Amino acid sequence: MALYLMTGLIIVFLFLLLLLPFYYVYKLRMIFHRYLSSESIKGKVVLITGASSGIGEHRAYEYAKRRACLVIVARRENLLREVAEKARKLGSPDVVPICADVLMVDEDCKRFVEEAVNHFGRLDHLVNNAGISSMCLIEDATDITRFQPVMDVNFWGSIYPTYFAMPYLKRTKGSISVNASASAYMHPSGFSIYTASKAALLSFYETMRSEMPPEISITIATLGLVESEMTKGKHLNREGTTEVSPELADTLINQLPAMSTSACAKSIVEAVCRKERYVTEPKWCAVLFLLKAPCPGIIEFVNRRLHLRVKASVAKNFSMPPPENRSA
Numbered sequence: 001m002a003l004y005l006m007t008g009l010i011i012v013f014l015f016l017l018l019l020l021p022f023y024y025v026y027k028l029r030m031i032f033h034r035y036l037s038s039e040s041i042k043g044k045v046v047l048i049t050g051a052s053s054g055i056g057e058h059r060a061y062e063y064a065k066r067r068a069c070l071v072i073v074a075r076r077e078n079l080l081r082e083v084a085e086k087a088r089k090l091g092s093p094d095v096v097p098i099c100a101d102v103l104m105v106d107e108d109c110k111r112f113v114e115e116a117v118n119h120f121g122r123l124d125h126l127v128n129n130a131g132i133s134s135m136c137l138i139e140d141a142t143d144i145t146r147f148q149p150v151m152d153v154n155f156w157g158s159i160y161p162t163y164f165a166m167p168y169l170k171r172t173k174g175s176i177s178v179n180a181s182a183s184a185y186m187h188p189s190g191f192s193i194y195t196a197s198k199a200a201l202l203s204f205y206e207t208m209r210s211e212m213p214p215e216i217s218i219t220i221a222t223l224g225l226v227e228s229e230m231t232k233g234k235h236l237n238r239e240g241t242t243e244v245s246p247e248l249a250d251t252l253i254n255q256l257p258a259m260s261t262s263a264c265a266k267s268i269v270e271a272v273c274r275k276e277r278y279v280t281e282p283k284w285c286a287v288l289f290l291l292k293a294p295c296p297g298i299i300e301f302v303n304r305r306l307h308l309r310v311k312a313s314v315a316k317n318f319s320m321p322p323p324e325n326r327s328a
């Protein structure tokens with residue numbers, strides 16, 4: 001057994017030794033190539049879900065500055081109209097706001113993709129951005145079934161539009177981008193369901209890279225803290241209802257500074273236009289990912305320490321439901 005293991009390790013080592021230099025030369029070439037041949041999206045058609053606030057809203061402005069035509073989707077119609085107005089002023093030739101819920105498969109997801117194609121005759125970029133967050137230690141949840149919307153919006157709310165947009169993106173050799181989260185790698189306490197939904201997204205779109213034609217680029221954004229309604233405390237609370245609690249956000253997440261929404265949106269759009277496979281913002285999160293691969297124990301140790309602090313702080317500042325009031 002030990003002999004097989006040793007032989008296997010030697011083969012892998014020799015293989016990497018011979019292959020890695022060529023691989024990195026190839027990667028460097030591709031990086032230069034991408035920087036030199038960034039896609040022009042002037043006049044192209046971009047559909048953005050969750051464009052009424054936060055990162056999605058600023059993605060719309062970034063695309064507008066590059067003179068792309070926009071279809072912006074969210075549930076709050078009044079906010080969408082304001083975003084549309086601003087995007088037009090920033091340079092977008094045409095903006096179509098569509099009030100829709102990414103959870104409604106045929107009624108909404110199919111409809112907004114078709115409305116985009118009927119209006120513009122094509123679709124070039126699909127931006128899967130809509131998402132919600134839950135902030136709650138699992139043992140504090142009063143009814144665990146009330147957290148299903150997190151998985152539904154964050155995971156299925158990206159899959160449905162992708163499914164309906166695929167035939168059109170194939171025609172234009174377009175691009176898909178999706179907002180995953182650094183938390184899918186780092187697993188912070190209090191966000192278990194949210195991080196699981198983002199990890200599911202990562203896994204789905206990694207698989208799509210081989211299922212889709214190579215001309216369709218897929219950019220996965222792994223984001224840390226970025227200013228938005230989410231980081232201001234909008235979340236599903238332990239009862240599973242939407243609440244805005246800046247105090248809880250301060251306790252659970254805002255220990256670190258949040259990146260500006262516009263800088264984050266600009267960086268993602270640049271990465272999408274360069275057909276990058278991944279983009280991480282703020283950039284320092286990438287250092288944590290590098291640390292996690294060889295030393296997962298360190299991240300787990302830090303997470304556990306933070307968890308104990310969070311637990312103590314939540315217990316002190318937010319009253320907990322008695323265990324007998326919990327339901328399955």
Ligand SMILES: NC(=O)c1ccc[n+]([C@@H]2O[C@H](COP(=O)([O-])OP(=O)(O)OC[C@H]3O[C@@H](n4cnc5c(N)ncnc54)[C@H](OP(=O)(O)O)[C@@H]3O)[C@@H](O)[C@H]2O)c1
Nearest residue numbers: 050052053054055075076101102130131223225226228229
């Ligand atoms: N901010 C961060 O630090 C951070 C970090 C990592 C990942 N992300 C991800 O980035 C994405 C954008 O979040 P954000 O930070 O910009 O938060 P945000 O300001 O709360 O924006 C969320 C957007 O999603 C839309 N949305 C939510 N549920 C929807 C539904 N059922 N149907 C259609 N639209 C829906 C909201 O619009 P309506 O309410 O009007 O429908 C809103 O436009 C999310 O996927 C989030 O998970 C954010």
